[in-house]
Amino acid sequence: MPRCFPKPYSLPQLWAFCTVLLVSSCAARPLREPGEFRAPELVELQRLDPTIRLDIRYATSRNFAGRAVYTEARAFLQRPAAEALVRVNRELAPLGYCLLVFDGYRPWSVTKLFWDLTPPEKKEFVADPKKGSRHNRGCAVDLSLWDIAANKEVAMPGEYDEMSPRSYAAYAGGTPGQRAARDLLRRHMEAHGFAVLPAEWWHFDYQDWKAYPIQNIPFEKL
Incomplete structure (x- = not known):
């Protein structure tokens, strides 16, 4: 059951609730932003570097919404951000790691769904749709490390999408090895133009x- 929902909701009730919100979110439209923006050029990460691993949780039920909100398990970023991520991945290879990507570009309607699903005390972990998310701009990526030799995800102080203090980039708990892995990921990402979100060790925004601009294009139309 999603972490942000207290009992007594049953799983079928949650799915029904999410379906209603998803339909409502898809019908809504983001506000028009003033100003001039670069022409978007969303590119698929694995087309640039097939060694980047994907675990697109939002295309499954393994996420805090408890159901799939993406129709396809794919990851996109604006080209400069995608090319910077490829450089990070290549830099990690001699250390025995590759990147494990959970999410990249996110349609605005999904951001609105997440906001509507999340209770007030947990909203620090989701973006306000009135402002839009950096995911909506194709310039944010959620990711971790993959141990190539062990063929498994590297343990971090907190789990992906966990709405608790363990998600904070400066969280002092966990094991020394977990903190070292988290900080290694951060160092390499920052060296290539990304900045970590203080509330989420896995979330990095490109410079x-x-x-x-904010975009609301579904994956199947990219």
């Missing part, structure tokens, strides 16, 4: 995110 030029303000230059791109």
